[in-house]
Structure formats: structure tokens, C-alpha cells
Amino acid sequence: MGKVLAGLSGVLAIAPYIALVKIGELLLQAYTTDTAVDSDAVWRYVFLLINTFAVRLFVIGLALSVTHFADVKISTLIREMTLHRLSHAPLGWFSSTNAGRIRKAVHDDIAQIHTLIAHQPVDVIQAIITPLALVGFAFTIDWRLGILAVAAIPIYLGVTARMMRDMGEKTVEMDLHLTRVSATMVEFFTGISVVKAFGTVGKAHKRYQDAADGFSQFYEAWVTPMLRGSSLAGASIAIPVLLAINLGGGSLMVASGWVSPIDVLATTLIALMVPSSIEVLAGMVWAYQLAGAAALRVTQALETPVLPQSDSVQNPQGNRVVFDAVSFAYGETVAARDVSFTLEENTVTALVGPSGSGKSTIAMLLARFNDPDSGRITIGGVDIASMPTHQLYRQVAFVLQDPQLCRMSVRDNIALGRPDASFEQVVAAARKAQIYEAIAALPQGFDTIVGQETNFSSGQAQRIAIARALLIDAPILILDEATAFADPESEAEIQNALSLLVEGRTVLVIAHRPESIAGVDRIIILDQGEVSACGRHEDLLDHPLYRKLWASRQRLTPSDVNEENS
Numbered sequence: 087m088g089k090v091l092a093g094l095s096g097v098l099a100i101a102p103y104i105a106l107v108k109i110g111e112l113l114l115q116a117y118t119t120d121t122a123v124d125s126d127a128v129w130r131y132v133f134l135l136i137n138t139f140a141v142r143l144f145v146i147g148l149a150l151s152v153t154h155f156a157d158v159k160i161s162t163l164i165r166e167m168t169l170h171r172l173s174h175a176p177l178g179w180f181s182s183t184n185a186g187r188i189r190k191a192v193h194d195d196i197a198q199i200h201t202l203i204a205h206q207p208v209d210v211i212q213a214i215i216t217p218l219a220l221v222g223f224a225f226t227i228d229w230r231l232g233i234l235a236v237a238a239i240p241i242y243l244g245v246t247a248r249m250m251r252d253m254g255e256k257t258v259e260m261d262l263h264l265t266r267v268s269a270t271m272v273e274f275f276t277g278i279s280v281v282k283a284f285g286t287v288g289k290a291h292k293r294y295q296d297a298a299d300g301f302s303q304f305y306e307a308w309v310t311p312m313l314r315g316s317s318l319a320g321a322s323i324a325i326p327v328l329l330a331i332n333l334g335g336g337s338l339m340v341a342s343g344w345v346s347p348i349d350v351l352a353t354t355l356i357a358l359m360v361p362s363s364i365e366v367l368a369g370m371v372w373a374y375q376l377a378g379a380a381a382l383r384v385t386q387a388l389e390t391p392v393l394p395q396s397d398s399v400q401n402p403q404g405n406r407v408v409f410d411a412v413s414f415a416y417g418e419t420v421a422a423r424d425v426s427f428t429l430e431e432n433t434v435t436a437l438v439g440p441s442g443s444g445k446s447t448i449a450m451l452l453a454r455f456n457d458p459d460s461g462r463i464t465i466g467g468v469d470i471a472s473m474p475t476h477q478l479y480r481q482v483a484f485v486l487q488d489p490q491l492c493r494m495s496v497r498d499n500i501a502l503g504r505p506d507a508s509f510e511q512v513v514a515a516a517r518k519a520q521i522y523e524a525i526a527a528l529p530q531g532f533d534t535i536v537g538q539e540t541n542f543s544s545g546q547a548q549r550i551a552i553a554r555a556l557l558i559d560a561p562i563l564i565l566d567e568a569t570a571f572a573d574p575e576s577e578a579e580i581q582n583a584l585s586l587l588v589e590g591r592t593v594l595v596i597a598h599r600p601e602s603i604a605g606v607d608r609i610i611i612l613d614q615g616e617v618s619a620c621g622r623h624e625d626l627l628d629h630p631l632y633r634k635l636w637a638s639r640q641r642l643t644p645s646d647v648n649e650e651n652s
């Protein structure tokens with residue numbers, strides 16, 4: 087409908103020229119016959135001019151309204167589909183995915199598609215129909231004047247077509263460069279505090295600098311030859327050139343008695359109008375290319391892998407967790423290889439191993455951050471992949487290294503996993519997590535907005551995360567041990583909060599410091615994604631890797647270390 091209305095407005099564009107020719111003919115006739123001008127007829131054409139102008143404005147407005155309504159509907163739909171898709175993506179996907187890429191797809195790219203839906207149908211149809219209608223009218227005035235009116239167009243089109251030859255590929259390439267610049271900028275700003283603290287701004291800045299340099303080199307190489315072509319194309323449709331062709335040629339035709347001066351005037355004006363319509367079209371082609379590339383990226387976001395979801399609530403028998411021959415790889419990097427172990431109910435099990443041995447990956451498979459490539463994980467005999475997400479997260483809670491407080495009230499932050507919890511339950515969780523006093527001391531208490539009215543220290547944020555997990559009251563808990571000791575000042579309070587949290591639960595601890603897990607029920611040593619040994623601290627003291635991990639923390643006695651080295 088938008089296109090039909092735009093076509094109609096394009097046809098109406100010839101009305102001023104018809105009025106011009108008719109009024110000109112009336113004036114010329116009065117002049118040559120030395121009679122009075124037929125002013126009624128002149129006014130009729132003036133009214134025709136005003137009316138068609140008003141109708142044209144109305145039709146364009148209507149066409150744009152139709153396309154803008156369509157755009158709002160389609161953009162909303164695409165946003166909903168993208169967000170729905172992203173909300174079902176494995177949690178692990180977010181950490182491995184470039185923040186800049188997601189932001190660009192969800193925000194910028196969907197906005198860019200606006201051009202494609204809201205403006206392109208109207209502008210392109212108008213830009214095609216208007217010059218065609220004008221040129222058609224010029225030919226109806228006189229075919230020779232019609233030819234003069236379009237004489238410069240083939241040169242303009244030829245040069246422009248040459249310039250635009252590999253526009254599609256180049257636009258995609260430009261977009262890749264821009265995405266890289268955007269992603270490195272997000273990376274740079276996200277880590278700016280750490281980078282500054284360690285005085286390595288230059289290094290971190292380099293990735294962004296390289297991306298920006300890459301873009302400017304590509305852009306210069308692409309645009310420089312285009313500028314020459316663009317000057318030549320512009321010169322071929324410059325006003326002096328068009329006036330010389332149309333007025334020069336037209337004057338010769340008037341002298342030969344083929345056409346009247348009014349005809350020449352009307353077709354000259356048409357000749358001046360046609361290139362600007364074509365330029366609008368060329369501009370639209372460019373915008374169309376950009377919007378096309380944006381649409382491609384949105385399509386890719388819509389193809390984000392999703393975790394299969396089950397709707398049928400399962401009935402696990404207890405909370406025994408079994409990892410059964412679980413393997414998982416990030417692309418080529420194998421992070422878990424044929425891993426099997428059991429977490430007995432109400433025991434604390436620690437995963438230890440060198441950095442990169444797969445501790446976090448394996449632990450987070452239990453929270454379905456990703457699904458195993460092979461093998462399965464069961465809770466009470468039920469495969470976690472067959473549990474609905476809400477059921478799984480009632481069974482499994484986690485306290486991670488970065489507690490991630492949201493910009494909402496402290497109360498809502500604590501009740502994030504259980505929005506139906508009463509205020510008394512939230513307060514009780516805060517008390518158990520040893521964070522009640524700090525919250526109560528805030529001017530708005532539990533209604534204080536985090537990140538706006540207050541900010542918590544990392545130790546306090548960790549205790550809020552513990553309160554959150556306490557409130558969820560899940561029987562299984564994944565705990566990143568780094569969390570517990572990140573803030574030495576509040577270590578005692580965190581220890582107390584944690585001992586309350588782990589009580590009576592099945593706990594899997596991602597242990598970064600072997601000395602802190604000496605009292606746990608079971609220790610699993612991981613090496614390059616494989617289970618190397620399991621047992622209690624005392625049982626494992628002879629294990630070379632375990633001894634090495636301890637030695638690296640200088641907790642083994644010198645004699646132990648010597649023994650190991652001998």
C-alpha cells in the first residue's frame with residue numbers, strides 16, 4: 087500500500103510542469119495575438135497546481151504513515167524474537183560472545199532496518215516514478231526536447247555504475263571493520279579500571295587502535311577512487327552543463343520553429359529535476375546496502391544456539407548428582423573429557439586443578455550454562471536437560487565470582503531468584519548472610535536502589551549473592567570459592583555466611599586455593615579436562631598434581647616439597 091501511494095505521488099509530481107506549460111501557453115498566446123490574458127484559465131491552472139501539491143503532500147504523508155506503522159510492528163516483532171532467542175541461549179554463550187556484537191545486533195541493527203521498512207519503499211518508488219513521469223511528460227511535449235532532457239543521464243549512470251560495482255561486498259567489509267572497532271571499544275571500556283590500575287593502558291588500547299587503523303586504511307583505499315568517479319558523475323549533471331545542453335539545443339529548435347520557448351523552459355526544468363531524483367535513488371541504494379548488512383546480522387542473532395527446553399516437570403528422587411561420562415568443548419578447546427563423578431547428598435565436593443583444567447566449565451555444566459557434547463548429568467536420577475529451567479534453578483543455585491547486582495532495590499536483588507518471597511524472608515536471608523546491618527544502615531534500607539543510591543563493596547556484594555542463594559533455598563549449590571575470599575576484610579563474615587549456606591546441601595565448590603578446602607568431604611583433581619583423582623585431602627597428599635598445587639601455595643612443609651622433588 088505504501089508503494090502504491092508513493093507511486094501515485096510520483097505521478098502527481100508532473101502537475102507543476104503541466105500547469106507551467108499551460109499557463110505559459112496562455113501568456114504566450116495573449117502576447118503574440120496582442121489580446122488580454124484569459125485570467126480565469128490561468129487561475130484554474132494555479133488552483134490545479136495548489137490542489138495537486140496538497141494532494142501530493144497528503145498521499146506522501148499517508149504512504150509514510152503506512153510504512154512507519156509497519157516498521158514499528160516489524161521492529162517490535164524482531165526485537166521480541168531476538169530477545170526471546172537470546173533468553174534461551176545457553177548462559178555460557180553470553181560469556182563467549184562479544185558484547186559489542188550483541189549490542190550492535192539488538193540495538194543499532196534493528197534501528198538500521200528502520201530505513202529498509204519505513205523509508206525505502208516510499209523513497210525508492212518515488213525516486214523511480216517521479217523522473218519517469220517527468221521524462222514521459224517531456225517526451226509528450228516534444229520527443230526531441232525529451233531526448234535533450236535525458237542526454238546527460240547515460241554518462242552519469244555509466245560512471246556511477248562503475249563506482250558501485252562491488253558496493254555490496256565493500257559494505258559488508260566496512261561493517262565488519264566497524265563491528266570490530268565497536269567490540270574492541272566495549273572491551274577497552276569494560277576493563278578500563280583494571281587496566282588503569284596496572285598501568286597497561288597502552289597495551290589494552292592497542293587492540294582498539296589496531297581495529298580503528300584497520301578501518302581507516304580500508305576506508306581510504308575504498309573511498310579515494312570513488313571520489314574521482316563521483317566528481318566526474320557530478321560534473322556530467324551539473325546545472326551549467328544541463329542548462330547548456332537544454333537551453334542551447336532548445337534555442338536551436340525554437341529558431342527552427344519546431345517548439346515554443348515555453349516548451350523549452352518546461353523540459354529544461356525537468357532536465358534539472360531528473361538527476362536529483364536519481365541521486366536520491368543512489369543514496370537509497372547505499373542505505374539499502376547498510377540496512378541489508380544489518381538485517382543479515384539480526385538474522386545471525388536470531389540463529390543463536392538455544393538450549394532445548396522441556397515443559398514437563400520431573401520428579402527427581404533426592405539430590406544425588408551424577409556426572410556420567412561428560413565431555414564438552416568450546417569449539418576446538420576441549421574443557422571436559424569423559425568426566426564421571428558423583429556428588430552424594432549433603433556433602434561438599436571440591437574441584438581442584440591448575441588454571442584452565444576445566445573446573446568452572448565442569449561445575450557450570452550442572453547449572454546448564456552449556457549442555458554436554460556427550461554424556462549426561464543427573465539429579466536424583468533425572469537428566470537435567472529434561473528438566474524445565476525453572477525447576478532446575480529451584481534445585482541448583484550458584485554463587486559466582488562476580489556477584490552481578492542489578493540496578494534495582496536491594497530487596498529485589500536478594501529476591502531475584504524468588505520474586506514471591508515475603509519481606510520477612512528477604513530480611514531473614516540477609517541476616518543469615520551477615521549483610522543485614524549494612525543494608526539497614528542505608529537511608530532507604532532494603533528499598534535502596536543498587537548502583538543509583540548506593541554501591542556495595544565486593545565483600546558486601548558477595549554476601550548479597552549469598553543471601554540470594556539462601557532465599558532460593560536450593561538443595562544443590564555451586565560455589566566459586568574465589569568469591570569467598572576476594573575481600574579479606576570481610577572474610578570472617580563471609581565464612582560465617584557460607585557455613586550457614588552450605589549446611590544441609592549438596593555442594594560443589596570450584597576451588598582456586600587448595601588450602602581452603604582441606605575439610606571438605608571429597609576432592610576431585612582435574613587435569614586438562616579429565617578427572618585425575620578423587621578422595622579426601624589425606625588420601626590425595628601423595629598425588630603428584632595435588633602436591634604440586636599445594637607446593638605452589640607454599641603450604642607444604644619444605645620436607646614435603648623435597649620429598650616430592652626427589
Ligand SMILES: Nc1ncnc2c1ncn2[C@@H]1O[C@H](COP(=O)(O)OP(=O)(O)OP(=O)(O)O)[C@@H](O)[C@H]1O
Pocket residue numbers: 178181182416419420421439440441442443444445446447448598
Ligand atoms: N567461554 C570460553 N570460550 C572458549 N574457551 C573457553 C571458555 N571458557 C573457558 N575456556 C577454555 O576451556 C578450558 C577450561 O577453562 P575453565 O575456565 O573451565 O578452567 P578453570 O580450571 O576453571 O580455570 P581457572 O582456574 O583459571 O578459572 C581452558 O582451556 C579455557 O581456555
